[in-house]
Amino acid sequence: MPPFPPYIPPDFTRPDLAAAPPASTEKAPRDGVLPAGFHATSNHPEYVHLGGGRWLLAVESRMDAVLVLEDEGVRVVEPRLVREGERVVMGRAENGEDGIYVHTTGFEPLADASSGDKFGFRSRGTRETPFSRSYDELYDILRHDRDNGSIVWVLGPAVAFDRDSRDAMASLVGAGYCHALLAGNALATHDLEAAFFHTGLGQDIYTQALVPRGHYNHLDVINEVLRHGSLERAMAELGIGDGIIRACLERRVPVVLAGSIRDDGPLPEVITDSGRAQDAMRVHARRATTVIALATQLHAIAVGNMTPGYRVMDDGTVRPVYFYVVDMSEFIADKLANRGSAQARAILTNAQDFMVNLWHNLRG
Incomplete structure (x- = not known):
């Protein structure tokens, strides 16, 4: 079912x-x-x-x-x-x-009549909320949508700042749990920095130790990719064999990198025209059956605004589109709800723990 x-x-x-x-x-x-x-x-x-x-x-x-x-x-x-x-x-x-x-009530479950109380504690999710059930629901949804839907990831660079979360995301891509990746210049840049130097913004991605002159690393990476002309050419010619972007290229998963004013470089594939970037992101948002926005507030709000709350499938059935927001702050979930994305579900944790937990439960 x-x-x-x-x-x-x-x-x-x-x-x-x-x-x-x-x-x-x-x-x-x-x-x-x-x-x-x-x-x-x-x-x-x-x-x-x-x-x-x-x-x-x-x-x-x-x-x-x-x-x-x-x-x-x-x-x-x-x-x-x-x-x-x-x-x-x-x-x-x-x-x-x-x-x-x-029609706002098409997916509402039957009312829970177990309690008729008009007042109760812990009626909304906060950092004190246990998210075990949310994880279990997400595992089931992802297993279903891997073969029967479209799973869109919206990622911030924090995913690439840790060795284990970076490896977990690359493994999820390789296992078919990603049908499109939406991000900014930073995610791709720091994923490549990790491949080149084993650092993220100059810190070792495992020990978090600062590396001498490590603050140059991401700029050197951007320069190398620009010298080769494209991410795919740089991957091949520089022998990059791991990482999130590498996994997407190998699986032919579409990657949309939307530019911002603060971007270094940016990388060749980054779309700096905001209208074109929105159009490119919207292609995948409109196809999505599940969206996971992880550690990126601005991109999460943008994609939330362009994602339908439902999909009409090929057989004519109507199903909900799930939108998960994973962040350490309650702010982003509230912000999305205030912007109209009432279906957004929050899992309040750090990006690294979420990614590793997800992969440990989905692999195999």
Whole structure:
């Protein structure tokens, strides 16, 4: 059995939904400009009433996009990608009044009637929360999605700062538990620094001892890769045989490196145009069935914003998209929830312990 709850669609025979009008549209006045009063999407399942009781589920709904009505159905698209003349769905009401219904309870399990208390302690996850069950659920989800889904990792450089976590992530890639990797310049740079010098920002990745003049190491690595012209060419010509990026190249796992203002170098494959980087990341976010964002707050928020909360599978079934945030701070989980990614699940621990624990339980 799949490790996720069944999807319960809305009851469109309800009197309020049965009486709902068809959704209205207006043409975009020019490229990238929307008609006033457009409907902005969420990452919940959203339905558009086409008339006659026909409600169409928008595939891949995600936050801050819009719905464009086409002959073959409804397309979800970012505002900057809307073209002049396209029919944009209008309306701000979400309960059917404008022919739009946002369904927020499709994956909710049956209410737990074991306690009728209105007050209780420890009602939300914190650093005091035991995460044993969260880990067990994640193991089941990853085993399922390795062969039946798309597992997207969003990584910060801390994963490469420790020998064991770096080896664990590379092993997970090699074992098929990664279908795309989204990161920044730093993750790739410090993964290669570890391969070249056994350091991360100048510290030995096992002993954490500072290496003399180690602060040059990541700059020397970037320079070497630039000299060879690409990550793949540098790997081959410099004989790099281990690491996260190496494992991705060997498995042909897509790697998207999005640039930032503070990047050193950056490496040749880093996408420095923010619009292009967003487009490249969004390709994999839209395909994801499980996302694990590890030790990277800004990238986690970005990917959370572009990831749907559900997927319509090839057989027509609807399943949830799981979004795990792994960090030592509660801030990032709260931030994601405040930005609309209510489905984000937090595991509060350090990146190194998480990676090693995950690999020990999934290997073999």
